[in-house]
Amino acid sequence: xxxxxxxxxxxxxxxxxxxxxxxxxxxxxxxxxxxxxxxxxxxxxxxxxxxxxxxxxxxxxxxxxxxxxxxxxxxxxxxxxxxxxxxxxxxxxxxxxxxxxxxxxxxxxxxxxxxxxxxxxxxxxxxxxxxxxxxxxxxxxxxxxxxxxxxxxxxxxxxxxxxxxxxxxxxxxxxxxxxxxxxxxxxxxxxxxxxxxxx
Numbered sequence: 436x437x438x439x440x441x442x443x444x445x446x447x448x449x450x451x452x453x454x455x456x457x458x459x460x461x462x463x464x465x466x467x468x469x470x471x472x473x474x475x476x477x478x479x480x481x482x483x484x485x486x487x488x489x490x491x492x493x494x495x496x497x498x499x500x501x502x503x504x505x506x507x508x509x510x511x512x513x514x515x516x517x518x519x520x521x522x523x524x525x526x527x528x529x530x531x532x533x534x535x536x537x538x539x540x541x542x543x544x545x546x547x548x549x550x551x552x553x554x555x556x557x558x559x560x561x562x563x564x565x566x567x568x569x570x571x572x573x574x575x576x577x578x579x580x581x582x583x584x585x586x587x588x589x590x591x592x593x594x595x596x597x598x599x600x601x602x603x604x605x606x607x608x609x610x611x612x613x614x615x616x617x618x619x620x621x622x623x624x625x626x627x628x629x630x631x632x633x634x
Contacts, residue, residue, distance in 0.1 A: 436448045436450050436461065436489065436491060437461070438491075438498050438524060439461065439464065439468065439495065440468060440495065440499050441495075441497075441498030441499040441500060442498050442525075442526075443494065443497075443524035443525065443526060444498065446523055446524045447523075448489055448490070448494070448524075449516050449519055449520055449523075450488075450489045451488060451489055451510075451512060451513055451516055459491065459492060459556060459586055460613060460614055462613050463586065463613040463618055464492070464495065466611065466613060466618060467584055467618055467620075468495060468499065470609055470620055471552070471584070471620075472499075474582065474608060474620070475551075475582060476500075477496055477499045477501045477551075477552065478500035478502075479500070479501070479502045480496070480501040480502060480550075480551040481503050481504075481548065481549075481551050481552075481578070482497070482501045482505070482550060482551065482553070482554070483504070483505050483554070483576065484504060484506045484507065484553075484554045485507050485537045485554065485555050486507070486508060486537060486555065486556050486557045486558070486563075487506040487517055487532075487556075488513055489513065489517060489520055490517035490521065490532070491520070492584075493505075493506040493530060494506075494520055494521065494526055496552060497524075497526045497529050497530060498524065498526065501529075501551075501552070502529065503529050503530065503531070504529065504531070505530070505533065506531070506532050507533045507535055507537060507540050508533075508535075509535060509536040509537075510534075511534055514532055514533075514534045517532050518532055537557070537563070537567050537570070538570055541570040541573075541574045541576065542574065544574055544576060545574040545576075546574070547574075547576070549575065549576050549578035550576055550577060550578060550581060551580075551581045551582070552581060552582050552584070553571060553576070553577060553581070554584050554586075555567055555571075555584065555585045557587075559587065559588030559589075559615075562587075562588075562589070564587045564592035564593070564619075565592055565593060565594070565601055568583065568585070568601060569601060571583070572604060577623055579623065580622065581622065581623060582608075582621070582622050583605070583621050584618065584620050585619040585620075586616050586617070586618055586619075587616070587619070588616070588617070589617060590612070590617050591610065591617075591619070592617070592619060593605060593607075593619065595607050603624065604624055605622065605623060605624055606622050606623075606624050607619070607621055608621060608622055
């Protein structure tokens with residue numbers, strides 16, 4: 436596993452074994468950042484990497500020019516690996532690394548400064564994409580025009596095909612399958628913004 440673009444290109448990252456910290460494959464990561472480069476300029480962006488695992492998505496964004504990244508994982512072992520990878524890539528001064536579950540972190544940050552790009556890659560067995568996106572909406576943590584990149588083990592985790600209430604908050608930019616992973620890229624729908632429900 437390595438950084439594929441930017442200032443830390445080629446740096447190999449430490450990873451964690453086990454299903455609960457399954458890293459995004461390099462093929463899927465290359466596709467994600469190719470799409471991001473076509474859709475948005477990461478230069479100066481504020482990035483949130485939830486269920487960060489070894490930290491590769493947040494660190495990749497920093498390498499590509501993001502100003503700051505917050506990387507969150509509930510595993511202390513994962514946090515130690517992220518810290519090591521941040522040092523290896525010389526990006527530690529531009530990231531905040533937190534040991535917390537995603538839901539608790541999002542509750543604690545409600546109303547704080549929003550993010551331009553949010554990576555969401557929970558363990559497939561948790562099926563947590565939709566619930567976590569709801570928490571992001573409630574916390575108002577997606578900036579206007581911001582992007583959410585979801586990785587899941589099932590297609591259409593936000594219900595665009597069924598017209599769920601959650602899908603109405605977003606415009607679908609891209610969905611593609613890479614191996615067992617479904618990558619979904621969405622942006623806040625202009626009519627709703629990123630505010631969501633106040634409840």
